[in-house]
Amino acid sequence: MSNTYENINRELGVAIRKLAGTHNADKLTIADCTVDSVDIASRTCVCTPLNDTSIAQIQGVRFQSTVDDGVILKPTIGSTVTVLLSTRVAPLIIQSSELDEVYIVAPQVQFNQGNLGGMVKVISLVGKLNAIEQQLNTIGTWAATVTPPLTLPPLIPTQRTDIENKAIIQ
Amino acid sequence: MLRPICQIKITQQPTSDLPNRNSVFQFSFVNNIEVSSSWKNLTDTAKIKFPKNVFINFADGTKRKLSLKDTPQFINGRQSNNDAPFVLRGDKIEIQASYIYIDRNGKEIVPEPDTIFSGYIVKVLNKMPIELDCEDNMYQLKQIFLDKMSWAAADISDVIGYILKGTNFSFTTGGATMSLGNFRIENQTPAEVLEYLRKTFHVESYFRGDVLHCSPFVYYPDTNNNPPHLLQFQKNIISDEMQYTRADDVKVGVKAYSISKVELATQTFDGRMKNKATRLEVFAYKKNNGEVDFKDLTGGIKAGIDEGSFGNVVTLFYADGNTLDGLKQFAKARLNRLYYEGFRGTFTTFGLPFINHGDQVQFIDNVLPERNGTYFVKSVTRTYGMGGYRQKVEIDLRIDGVLDKTDLQKGI
Numbered sequence: 327m328s329n330t331y332e333n334i335n336r337e338l339g340v341a342i343r344k345l346a347g348t349h350n351a352d353k354l355t356i357a358d359c360t361v362d363s364v365d366i367a368s369r370t371c372v373c374t375p376l377n378d379t380s381i382a383q384i385q386g387v388r389f390q391s392t393v394d395d396g397v398i399l400k401p402t403i404g405s406t407v408t409v410l411l412s413t414r415v416a417p418l419i420i421q422s423s424e425l426d427e428v429y430i431v432a433p434q435v436q437f438n439q440g441n442l443g444g445m446v447k448v449i450s451l452v453g454k455l456n457a458i459e460q461q462l463n464t465i466g467t468w469a470a471t472v473t474p475p476l477t478l479p480p481l482i483p484t485q486r487t488d489i490e491n492k493a494i495i496q
Numbered sequence: 497m498l499r500p501i502c503q504i505k506i507t508q509q510p511t512s513d514l515p516n517r518n519s520v521f522q523f524s525f526v527n528n529i530e531v532s533s534s535w536k537n538l539t540d541t542a543k544i545k546f547p548k549n550v551f552i553n554f555a556d557g558t559k560r561k562l563s564l565k566d567t568p569q570f571i572n573g574r575q576s577n578n579d580a581p582f583v584l585r586g587d588k589i590e591i592q593a594s595y596i597y598i599d600r601n602g603k604e605i606v607p608e609p610d611t612i613f614s615g616y617i618v619k620v621l622n623k624m625p626i627e628l629d630c631e632d633n634m635y636q637l638k639q640i641f642l643d644k645m646s647w648a649a650a651d652i653s654d655v656i657g658y659i660l661k662g663t664n665f666s667f668t669t670g671g672a673t674m675s676l677g678n679f680r681i682e683n684q685t686p687a688e689v690l691e692y693l694r695k696t697f698h699v700e701s702y703f704r705g706d707v708l709h710c711s712p713f714v715y716y717p718d719t720n721n722n723p724p725h726l727l728q729f730q731k732n733i734i735s736d737e738m739q740y741t742r743a744d745d746v747k748v749g750v751k752a753y754s755i756s757k758v759e760l761a762t763q764t765f766d767g768r769m770k771n772k773a774t775r776l777e778v779f780a781y782k783k784n785n786g787e788v789d790f791k792d793l794t795g796g797i798k799a800g801i802d803e804g805s806f807g808n809v810v811t812l813f814y815a816d817g818n819t820l821d822g823l824k825q826f827a828k829a830r831l832n833r834l835y836y837e838g839f840r841g842t843f844t845t846f847g848l849p850f851i852n853h854g855d856q857v858q859f860i861d862n863v864l865p866e867r868n869g870t871y872f873v874k875s876v877t878r879t880y881g882m883g884g885y886r887q888k889v890e891i892d893l894r895i896d897g898v899l900d901k902t903d904l905q906k907g908i
Contacts, residue, residue: 350811367768370648382644382682392757392771395764413696414813415755416678431765 355411356420359384361401364426369393371401371419373409384409388418395431402426448490455484498595500847500885502526503609504544506617507588517584527625527881529591531613534853534875534890535702535714538690540632542591542613545881548625587617589630593847593880610850612878614705633665633703637686650679652699656710659686667708670716670907674699675816697815698830704852712816712826713907715854715872720904724856724870724895725849730863734886738841740867748835749809751793752827753777754817776820779809780827782835786898788828792820810834829908838869838894847885851876856895870895872908 343349359373362383369390374383387409390398401407405424411417459481466478504523511517527547533540592609599605616636619629631638637659645658652674656667658681676697681689690710693699701710709716727733753775760770777793812830817823839859851857853873861867874892879885893899899908 350813366766382680383646384678384680385646386648386678392773393764393768394770394772414815429765 352412352414357384357409357411359387359407359409361403361405361407364389364400364403366398366400366427367393369398370416371407373407375409376406384411384417386416388416389422391418395429398427398429398431399425400427400429445496447496448486452484452486452489455489459483498597498846498848500880501594501596501606501609502529502880502885503592504529505590505592506583507590508584509586509588511584511586514581521582529593529612529878529880531591531878532875533613533877535700535709536874538687538694538701539634540613540615540703542589542615542628542630544589544591544628544630546626546628550626583617583620583626583628585617585620588615589617589628590614593878593885595847595885610847612880633706633708634687634690636663636665637690640685642681642684642686642689644680644682646678646680647676648678650676652676652693652697652710652712655679655681655689655693656708659689660708665703665706665708667710668716669711670709670713670718672711672713672907674712675818677815698812702853711907712829715904715908717905717907719854720856720907722855724858725851726858726860727843727845727849729859729861729867732845733859734844734846736841736843738839738843738891740839742837747808748831749779749781750827750831750834751777751779751809751811752814752817752823752830753793753811754814754823756818776817776823778820778823778827780824780831782831786837788831790824790827794820825906832898832903832908833893836894836898838898839867839871839891842888842890844886844888847878847880847887851887851889857889857891869897 340349357375358377359375362372362374364371368386369392370386370388372383372385373387374381387407389401390396399419399422401419401422402424403426405422407419407423408421409417410420460483462478463480466476466480469476469478502524504526506521506523508517508519508521523546525547527545529542529544531540531542590611591613593612594607594609596604596606613630613632615630615632617628618631618635621627621629640663642659647654652669652672655676656669660667663686674697676693684692690699690701693710694701697712699710699712700714701708703709729736754777756774756776758772758774760772762770764770775794779791779793780788781791783789810830812827814823814826817826845851851873853875855873856870857873858870859868871891872893872895873889875890877888877890879888893908895904
C-alpha cells in the first residue's frame with residue numbers, strides 16, 4: 327500500500343533488481359591495493375586500495391580462507407595485491423606481486439611430474455655424510471701407519487649449514 | 497466539534513552570502529500539508545502548499561502579496577533583521593497541528609499541539625502558490641561526507657557512532673547488537689551508509705526527534721509496552737482500504753542462511769587454533785495452528801519440508817548469524833512480517849489520536865467483531881488543509897494471537 331513517491335521508487339527498484347537478477351545477490355568488486363600490514367596469526371592483512379573509488383583502508387583482508395594449514399601466501403608489506411571485495415564475506419587476496427613466506431602444509435606435495443623422487447631429508451643426509459667422513463678419517467689415520475705411508479688429508483665433518491638452503495624448508 | 501489548527505514555524509539559516517539570515521516566521525494558515533512518516537523510508541517528508549494570495553502587512557500600513565521574489569523587510573507585523581529571501585533550501589521548519597474543541601462546560605480548549613514534522617526545507621517550488629518540500633533530520637545526514645574508515649569486524653553501534661560523530665544527534669539500537677563483519681566507509685554520506693545497511697543487512701533507520709533509531713528491529717522493545725490506540729470502525733475510522741487475508745490464502749516460508757565461523761580443537765603447524773566456515777540454514781514456516789516452526793537445513797538436510805507447497809519462499813542472507821538460534825530469531829521475525837492472518841492495508845482517521853509508526857492500534861468493531869485486532873503501524877501520512885486534519889495509517893503485522901510478550905520484549 328504505497329502512498330509516496332519514495333515508496334513507489336523503492337518498489338520499482340526492487341522490481342528492476344529482480345528482473346536483472348541482482349535482487350538479494352552478492353556484489354563483488356576488485357581493487358588493486360598496497361599491503362600496509364600483515365597478521366599471520368589471523369591470516370589477514372590491511373590494504374589500501376589504488377584503483378577503488380576511495381582510499382579507505384580495507385581491514386581484515388584474508389590470504390587464507392580460514393586459519394588453518396594448507397597453502398598460505400604471506401604478502402610482503404608494501405607489495406601490490408589484488409583484493410576481491412564482497413558484501414557478504416570478508417575480503418580476500420586473489421593475486422599477489424611479492425611474498426615474504428609461502429607455507430604448504432599438506433600430507434603430500436609434488437613439484438612438476440614427480441618422477442625425480444622425493445626431496446632429500448637434510449638432517450638424515452648430514453648424519454650419513456658425517457658417518458662416511460668419520461669412516462674415511464679412520465682409514466686415513468690407519469693409512470698413515472703403513473709402509474709406504476699414505477697421507478690423506480682429514481675430512482672435516484659436514485655441517486648442516488654447509489648443504490642446507492634455509493629459504494626452502496620442509 | 498473539533499476545529500483543526502496548525503502552526504508552521506520557519507527558521508531562516510544563515511548562508512555564506514547572507515550571514516544575517518536568521519529570522520523566524522510563523523504561519524497559522526496553509527492550503528495543504530502532507531507529512532509522510534515511516535520506518536521503511538529512511539526519511540520523513542513533508543509537502544506544504546501555501547495559499548495563492550498571502551499578503552504581508554508592512555509596518556507602514558501597506559500590504560504586499562508575498563512571492564518568492566520578495567525580500568520581505570516586514571512580516572507578521574514585525575521588522576525582519578535582514579533582506580534575505582523569504583525561504584531557502586536548508587531553512588529549518590516545524591509543523592504543529594491539533595484541534596480546538598469545546599469541553600462539556602462550553603469552554604474552548606486549545607490543547608498543546610502535536611509536532612507532526614520537524615526538519616528542513618529541501619526544495620522551494622518556484623511557482624504560485626508557493627510549495628515547499630521538506631525532509632526530517634536525515635537531510636542533515638545527506639549533506640556531510642564522511643572521512644574514510646574501515647573495521648575488520650564492526651558492530652552496528654561502531655558504525656552508527658562513527659557516522660554521527662560531530663553531529664548533535666544521538667542514536668539507539670533498541671539494545672540490539674549486530675555484527676556487520678568487515679565494514680568500510682568510502683566517499684559516502686551518513687544517509688548513504690544507512691541506506692547500505694538497510695539494503696545489505698536489513699537494518700532500518702529513521703529519526704524520532706534528534707534520536708536516530710537504527711536497528712534490525714523496527715518495533716522497539718521499549719515502545720512495545722505502550723498501550724495501543726483504540727480505534728472504532730463506526731466512530732473514528734473514517735474510511736479504510738484494508739483487506740482481510742486468511743492464513744491459508746498466503747503460504748509463505750522464509751529460508752534464512754548465514755556463514756558461521758567455528759573454532760576447531762586442533763592447531764595449525766604454527767600453533768594457531770584452526771577455524772572452519774560453515775553454512776547455517778533454517779526454513780521457518782507456520783504450522784496450521786499459527787505457531788512458527790523451523791527446519792534446520794544446515795548440511796542440506798531437507799527432511800519433512802516440501803518447499804513446493806509454499807506459495808512463496810523468501811530466501812534471505814543474515815550477516816550476523818553465527819549461531820543457529822540467532823538465525824532462527826531472524827527468520828521468525830521476517831516470517832511474522834510476511835505472514836499473518838488479519839488485515840493488510842490502510843485506514844483513515846482524524847488527527848487524534850496522534851499515531852506514530854511503531855505504535856500499536858487496536859480495532860474495535862461492534863457490528864462485525866471479527867474485525868477486532870491489534871496491529872503495528874508501519875507508516876502514517878498526515879494531511880492538513882481544506883479537507884481537515886487526517887491521518888492515513890498503514891498497518892503492519894498483527895500482534896494479538898500472533899506475537900507473545902516475549903517476542904515484543906525482544907523487539908520485532
